Amino acid sequence: MKVNGESFLIENLKEATILSLLDHYSLNKTRVAIEINGQIIKRDNYDQHKLVESDVIEIIHFVGGGAGGGRN
Numbered sequence: 001m002k003v004n005g006e007s008f009l010i011e012n013l014k015e016a017t018i019l020s021l022l023d024h025y026s027l028n029k030t031r032v033a034i035e036i037n038g039q040i041i042k043r044d045n046y047d048q049h050k051l052v053e054s055d056v057i058e059i060i061h062f063v064g065g066g067a068g069g070g071r072n
Helices: 018-024
Strands: 032-036 039-041 056-061
Touching: 018 032, 018 056
Parallel strands: none
Antiparallel strands: 032 039, 032 056
């Protein structure tokens, strides 16, 4: 499968699920969006959605923060 444009072996996962993939990358499921084969997957389905070797996956990771300053 491909994850963010890079080849990834599904065998590297404990289970072939999105949640296991996020665990592999140490990502919090509440701070990402997942697209598989052009379709956005609902967060509630991350533990049930089974991955297959032909999947093309994009993980969009949201990062909080900012400059912390006001406007000039």
